[in-house]
Amino acid sequence: MTQDKAVITAVVGWIQAMAAQADLNLTSAQVWRGMGAVGLLGAGFGVLQAGAIGALVGPAVFVAGALVALRANRHRRDRRLETQLPGFLEAIARGLRTGLQLGPAVVEAASSTPPPLGHEVAPLAADLRRGLRSADVFDRWASRRSGSGAGLAAAAMAFAATAGGARARAIDGVAATLRERAALELEVRSLTSQARVSAMMIAALPVGFMLLSAGVGDQAASFLFTSRLGLAILVAGLGLDAVGALWMRRIVNSRD
Secondary structure, eight states: OHHHHHHHHHHHHHHHHHHHHTTOOOOHHHHHHHHHHHHHHHHHHHHHHHHHHHHHHHHHHHHHHHHHHHHHTTTHHHHHHHHHHHHHHHHHHHHHHTTOOHHHHHHHHHHTOOTTHHHHHHHHHHHHHTTOOHHHHHHHHHHHTTTSHHHHHHHHHHHHHHOOSOHHHHHHHHHHHHHHHHHHHHHHHHHTHHHHHHHHHHHHHHHHHHHHHHHHOHHHHHHHHHSHHHHHHHHHHHHHHHHHHHHHHHHHTOOO
16 A cells, blocks of 8 residues: 555656646646546546447546646746746846845845746755855756756856856846847747647547547447457557657757
């Protein structure tokens, strides 16, 4: 029983982590309610299409679809965070120009930063309030977020904490670079949006045709959901469709 509870807790935590990456902050209770509602919807649809077998298959298909949707939006939080970084850095630079030291300027900027970046920088502000060295705080942030815009910002802040000179101007320069990069990323996404929609439509057509055929004729639904051969064909077809969707997504999102 204890092991089962640990597995369930791990699965709920995994779903919460995926939801957080999709910019959805869900509690454990909300995860259970959401999965239950999706499962009931799938069971109702399955009963209408294939009776008792559909009631068993439907919830699994619908829950899997919800998890795939979360997975497909896993970069949404990071994109929002990247767009907020320039404003956060510019707020720090303004604080430096008013005469604040780097630590108090970061604390003041963090207090007015909305989520999700606000949640990201709140621990930094807490460490700085406790009197930790600014360079150490930003070095740890840079190591956690290496390879991203936040990593670049953290590295710049770590350098500013140890170097003298025109800190505000240097931080403004990093903010301008991040703003240009975010604008370029937005332009690329808008230019590839039609390709992404086309890929989604191509992947959804087989499933839509299957559901339409099952709804029109009971014989097709009975063959797919009640016979061994039909279930094998259904599983193989859905698997190949999922592989094709992932392949097309990889091609569309390629930057090479």
